[in-house]
Amino acid sequence: MWDKLRNEKDKVSKHKLDAWECERITFLKGINHRRQFLAFNKVSALPAPKRSFCNTCSKFIIEDECKHAEHSIISDITDNQLSHPSELLPPLVNAKKEAQYLFSKESVKFLVDTFLSLNYKYVICIGTPRIHEYIQSSVKGLSSILLDIDRRYHNFFGPLEFCWYNSFNNHFFFKEAQLVFEDFLKSSRGENTVLVTDPPFGGRTEPLAQTFSTINNKYKSLTKGNGELPMFWIFPYFMEPQIQNSLPEFQMVDYKVEYDNHPLFHNGSKGRKQGSPVRIFTNISCSQIKLPPDNYRFCHKCNKWVAKENKHCMICAICPSKNGQTYTHCKLCKRCVKPNWRHCSNCQRCAQLNHLCKEIQFNGVCLTCKKLGHKKADCPEVYTLNSSHSKRRKQFQQSKSKKRKH
Ligand SMILES: C[S@@+](CC[C@H](N)C(=O)[O-])C[C@H]1O[C@@H](n2cnc3c(N)ncnc32)[C@H](O)[C@@H]1O
Ligand SMILES: [Zn+2]
Ligand SMILES: [Zn+2]
Ligand SMILES: [Zn+2]
Numbered sequence: 156m157w158d159k160l161r162n163e164k165d166k167v168s169k170h171k172l173d174a175w176e177c178e179r180i181t182f183l184k185g186i187n188h189r190r191q192f193l194a195f196n197k198v199s200a201l202p203a204p205k206r207s208f209c210n211t212c213s214k215f216i217i218e219d220e221c222k223h224a225e226h227s228i229i230s231d232i233t234d235n236q237l238s239h240p241s242e243l244l245p246p247l248v249n250a251k252k253e254a255q256y257l258f259s260k261e262s263v264k265f266l267v268d269t270f271l272s273l274n275y276k277y278v279i280c281i282g283t284p285r286i287h288e289y290i291q292s293s294v295k296g297l298s299s300i301l302l303d304i305d306r307r308y309h310n311f312f313g314p315l316e317f318c319w320y321n322s323f324n325n326h327f328f329f330k331e332a333q334l335v336f337e338d339f340l341k342s343s344r345g346e347n348t349v350l351v352t353d354p355p356f357g358g359r360t361e362p363l364a365q366t367f368s369t370i371n372n373k374y375k376s377l378t379k380g381n382g383e384l385p386m387f388w389i390f391p392y393f394m395e396p397q398i399q400n401s402l403p404e405f406q407m408v409d410y411k412v413e414y415d416n417h418p419l420f421h422n423g424s425k426g427r428k429q430g431s432p433v434r435i436f437t438n439i440s441c442s443q444i445k446l447p448p449d450n451y452r453f454c455h456k457c458n459k460w461v462a463k464e465n466k467h468c469m470i471c472a473i474c475p476s477k478n479g480q481t482y483t484h485c486k487l488c489k490r491c492v493k494p495n496w497r498h499c500s501n502c503q504r505c506a507q508l509n510h511l512c513k514e515i516q517f518n519g520v521c522l523t524c525k526k527l528g529h530k531k532a533d534c535p536e537v538y539t540l541n542s543s544h545s546k547r548r549k550q551f552q553q554s555k556s557k558k559r560k561h
């Protein structure tokens with residue numbers, strides 16, 4: 156944001172520039188990464204009962220207890236909490252902004268084991284503190300860097316391990332952190348690097364896709380490597396159309412990503428019957444991602460691992476399920492649909508049994524493209540109007556259909 160403002164500086168008065176500079180300084184005030192990391196090291200050297208962190212000030216308390224008398228304090232901090240700050244810090248809960256839903260231990264281990272099996276050595280964690288802290292604390296042979304908007308991580312990771320960052324506009328709040336990140340990219344020399352990201356689900360996909368494309372280009376130009384940067388984007392299955400609009404090469408993996416603190420996204424009394432709706436979207440071949448054999452199987456026809464309940468349809472020639480249920484094929488719609496849907500002769504399409512035909516006829520028409528079968532939110536054209544991604548998607552689809560014909 157500041158860079159953009161600076162570009163405009165010819166047009167604005169000195170008075171305004173001074174005001175902005177004041178804002179900037181206030182915003183960044185209180186953050187001195189080096190000093191915060193020194194405090195971390197001092198606290199780590201103390202026995203657990205003497206360690207405390209002030210939530211109100213977002214910093215460790217070192218010989219200044221009286222300043223924090225009325226504040227919310229966490230004391231008696233264990234070694235494990237120091238190396239796993241996501242287990243110590245209260246999650247931020249703003250659904251559209253920070254929204255910190257944390258992976259279960261099982262999902263962290265699955266993702267990291269997958270990276271190891273694919274021979275990755277460098278992991279870029281964007282908004283995935285649990286992956287970063289797991290790698291830093293217990294995985295030999297992997298290096299990682301965390302890019303996150305939660306500034307509290309300055310207190311727990313050193314300047315080479317954490318960059319304060321906004322993924323929606325690819326903005327590093329400190330120039331030095333941006334250089335650290337570029338060095339991290341360079342050190343891989345264009346090989347064995349992966350990016351893993353779990354953005355807040357309330358955010359829009361296009362700016363994120365733009366950011367990941369920019370990082371990919373940076374990676375290729377800095378490393379002179381010859382391939383794309385492998386990416387794992389964790390997002391709900393129902394966002395597939397939006398992701399593929401911007402990044403058509405991304406495929407969805409059936410693995411259900413589980414969370415510790417999200418009532419809807421894990422099994423249990425409040426959880427959904429079909430498990431978590433969150434999946435992995437990736438630009439590497441899905442055939443390379445082996446899923447745990449207890450709940451998943453390898454489909455030889457699709458040449459990839461899928462959920463056990465995802466039965467292969469011989470007519471569609473795919474394993475069609477997206478949501479963790481077993482789909483059934485409808486001959487009239489010529490596609491597989493959710494098991495509780497029935498073909499409705501009024502609407503001439505499959506729908507839920509208790510749907511209102513009139514509603515479907517009105518609401519079934521997309522407000523943007525006026526075609527049947529999807530809502531405005533899922534419209535393949537909604538994000539592509541005037542967008543460069545539209546060309547890329549068309550090209551990608553053309554090249555796919557050419558490949559199929561050959
Ligand atoms: C849904 S949580 C994902 C946490 C992840 N499941 C884990 O366990 O490591 C979103 C993460 O992205 C971060 N985040 C939110 N908005 C962001 C932004 N604009 N730029 C960068 N990080 C952001 C949050 O601070 C949080 O760590
Ligand atoms: Zn305090
Ligand atoms: Zn299949
Ligand atoms: Zn089918």
Ligand SMILES: [Zn+2]
Nearest residue numbers: 485488498505
């Ligand atoms: Zn049908």
Ligand SMILES: [Zn+2]
Nearest residue numbers: 499501502512
């Ligand atoms: Zn109907």
